Amino acid sequence: LARANDRLAEAETVAEQSDLIILCVGLDAGIEGEEGDAGNEFASGDKIDLRLPEPQRLLVSKVMEKGKPVIIVTAAGSAINTEADADAEIHAWYPGQSGGKALADILFGKVSPSGRLPVTFYEDASRLPSFEDYRMQDRTYRYTRANILYPFGFGLSYSKTVCSNLSLNGKTVSVDVQNTGAFDTDEVVQFYLKDDSQCAVPYPVLCGFERISLKAGEQKTVTYVIPDCAFESVDDAGVRAVRGTVYTLYAGTCQPDPLSQKLKETLCLSAEIRL
Template identity: 60%
Template sequence: IQDFHKHHGVTKNVTESAALALRTGCDLNCGNTYLYVLAALEEGLIDAADIRRACIRVLRTRIRLGLFDPEPHFAACTYDTIASPAHKAVSLSCAEKSMVLLKNDGILPLDPSKLHAIAVIGPNADSRAALEGNYCGTADRYVTFLEGIQDAFSGRVHYAQGCHLYKDRTSNLAMADDRYAEALAAAEASDVVILCLGLDATLEGEEGDTGNEFSSGDKADLRLPPPQRKLLEKLHAVGKPVILVLAAGSALNPEISCNAVLQVWYPGQCGGQALAHILFGKVSPSGKLPVTFYETAEQLPDFTDYSMQNRTYRYARNNVLYPFGYGLTYGKIVCTELSYENGCARMTVTNQGIRFTEDVVQLYIKDNSPWAVPNHSLCGFARIGLEPGETRRLEIPVPDSAFESVDEQGVRAVTGTAFTLYAGTCQPDPLSEKLSGTMCVQVCIQK
């Protein structure tokens, strides 16, 4: 909230920032700005009713959490539930479901019986930091990407760090470009390269809560750091198949084409195990992009421009590398026979592939209101798992708010009269359908 007056320029001082946030519904402040709430009250910027409303809502939440019960639920959690097998199973499942397959020329899933040696290369290959992200606790055991592949593959695994995450050498005493030769040797001795690149929380974070000479807490652009770009270029020239594994909490554009690309985010303590399950086909990838991956930062609006023009999937006109909602699987889930009635979309979903596949069916809506977003809006989704050839009828509720638009004065209301509802495993735009190889089904709705 202190950004209101320190950086955004929407208020003049800390008391105005506290008052603005409290009046507009922020009941609890993570920071120290609300130390000035009483000062804002004395200055007449808020009244006692604003404070009372926020206090009631905060305390109501605490009551619902059971924090005032004679025997609070959370107090009953014993220490031996920490890192229990059941909780680790949830961690593994979350990692498997979140990884997004962005590209696959058919190389995945790998058949271990046809491979003699695998090269696992990159600064994130054996990195715990690439598993954790930030705002994290400490796990009792981590499985890095290298370790997950070593555990799952019985043949030779050649490992090379390849380069530093962002510096031109891996230690202060080393020569520049000190690990490229090792990486090239590992690649040449292997049938396939699994290249683990990307970022970690030392390169991207919340505002300025991280810092280094490379980016001071934020990315300079959408490209990989220079030493990683150089490593990718050198390995690409070797001629072996390259599977690119990107660990990052945000969009990246590797620029150089690889046989397959997996966005694994910061997948947690079981990240290496989850990656191996996907690489070797034990699990079909089913994650979808929760943000748009742009081609270049240069084509994005200025950072100080607060308009939505060409930002996010609802307003983007160009510059899209991988669309919001996009993600490949090893199967083929198809939606047909879409209908809408009484606030619910119904469709037939079929697995036309040859293996069990999970996928995320998505609903998008577009209307003819003058205030409608330029593209379309996500209005519902559901994860579904189907056996080969299985067909199921799926229902997804559509909230009333999906039919509303917001005018220039910020008033939200239903102003459109005709709506188009789309269902599929991606957005209903040409790029999404081209990349995914699937088409969305649609139905018209009159209001």
């Protein structure tokens, strides 16, 4: 077992001599996992917060103090708040045996990153409801816009894509997507639906997505058929039914919320659907 601050001075010296720092941090099954599989029996396999372990927090702090460009790469199977204003952050999850090569391809510009978050990254676990509270309030992108570090569906690339010409034909939606940047990239076009019924959730809900590949300067038209179940809501008895008459459809490369559009530097398109 390492002693407190073991090799921290060595890391600081390397950082001082570096032009750019790629700082790799993260977790393993000893900290997060299913009860009985993880080594932290004190928390039944669950993390106790969204922070990095204390020695890694100290490492990040000391490296950031050097004033060099820093890219933080986090390997973890869940949301992490690195609590650092790095020049770039990559959440690598647990990428497997080819993860190192894939990461190198991204870092050195061979490919453009195109992952989108499948979960909400909260800012502070202490502001989340307790595990004993089973209500959805203040949980997930459908019920809260507070305490969000990185929103569901968010992710950046080395290029810039722009959506335009949103059109509807019944439940079939079409939108043009153009890569206006200098890099070839994949993009994930996301469709969200907001119901006007009393049983609807507070915020728009993902009803579909399409991943496309775009060369620099290329434009494609994405067509998607909204499934019938996307128009349903659930009442307090758990019954699913179509209750709304007016729906707002959003199409873009992120959620139609202020934080997502600010981070992505884009705006979602919208159209009205009447049943």
